Amino acid sequence: MKHTPGADTEFRIHVRDLVHRPGTHREYSRELTVAEALGTDVIGVPAGAAATLNVQCEVVTDGIWVSGTFAAQATGECGRCLDEVKLDLEVPVQGLFLYPDAPREDGDDSDDVFEFDGESIDFEGVVRDAVVTSLPFTPLCDPDCPGLCDQCGARLANDPDHAHEILDPRWSALESVKDSIELSNKEES
Numbered sequence: 478m479k480h481t482p483g484a485d486t487e488f489r490i491h492v493r494d495l496v497h498r499p500g501t502h503r504e505y506s507r508e509l510t511v512a513e514a515l516g517t518d519v520i521g522v523p524a525g526a527a528a529t530l531n532v533q534c535e536v537v538t539d540g541i542w543v544s545g546t547f548a549a550q551a552t553g554e555c556g557r558c559l560d561e562v563k564l565d566l567e568v569p570v571q572g573l574f575l576y577p578d579a580p581r582e583d584g585d586d587s588d589d590v591f592e593f594d595g596e597s598i599d600f601e602g603v604v605r606d607a608v609v610t611s612l613p614f615t616p617l618c619d620p621d622c623p624g625l626c627d628q629c630g631a632r633l634a635n636d637p638d639h640a641h642e643i644l645d646p647r648w649s650a651l652e653s654v655k656d657s658i659e660l661s662n663k664e665e666s
C-alpha cells in the first residue's frame with residue numbers, strides 16, 4: 478500500500494464532495510503542465526510539457542476507484558542514431574484509493590491500491606508509474622533506423638548511399654613507389 482503525500486500538486490484532484498457517497502460517479506478532465514519530468518533516462522515527458530489527465534471517479538464502499546488516461550508527448554534520443562524521438566503517449570491510469578479508515582484486506586498490497594486522506598487524490602505516482610511502464614526501453618526515430626556509420630559516425634538515414642573507399646594498403650605502397658619514380662624522372666630531365 479502506498480500513501481499519497483499531502484503536498485498540493487497539479488495532479489491533485491479534490492474529491493471531498495464524493496467521499497462516502499457510494500455509487501456516485503464523476504469525470505475530471507484537467508490540462509496541466511508537468512512540473513517534474515516523467516520517464517526514464519532515455520525518454521520521457523520533460524518538465525514544462527503540456528499534458529491532459531482524464532479520469533473517471535467511482536465511489537465504492539471503502540474508497541474511490543479511478544480509471545482514465547494521461548496524454549502527453551515524450552521526447553528522447555534514438556537508440557541507434559541519437560536523433561530526437563517524439564512519442565505521443567496516451568497511457569491508461571487506474572487505481573483504488575482507500576479511505577484512511579477503510580478496513581484493510583490481504584489483496585490491498587497490490588500495485589493498484591493506494592490510500593488517500595479523504596479530501597483529495599494525488600495522481601502523480603499513478604501517472605508516473607503508468608508513463609514509465611509504457612515507454613520503450615530503446616526508443617527509435619524509425620523502426621528501420623539504420624543507425625550511424627561505424628567509420629565516421631554519419632547518420633545513415635540522411636545518406637543511404639554513404640560508403641567509404643576502402644584503400645588496400647598494398648595499393649598505397651605502389652602509389653608511393655610510382656610517386657618516387659616520377660620524381661626521379663623529373664630530376665633527370
Ligand SMILES: [Zn+2]
Pocket residue numbers: 555556557558559560617618619622623624
Ligand atoms: Zn534513429
Ligand SMILES: [Zn+2]
Pocket residue numbers: 626627628629630631639640641
Ligand atoms: Zn561514414
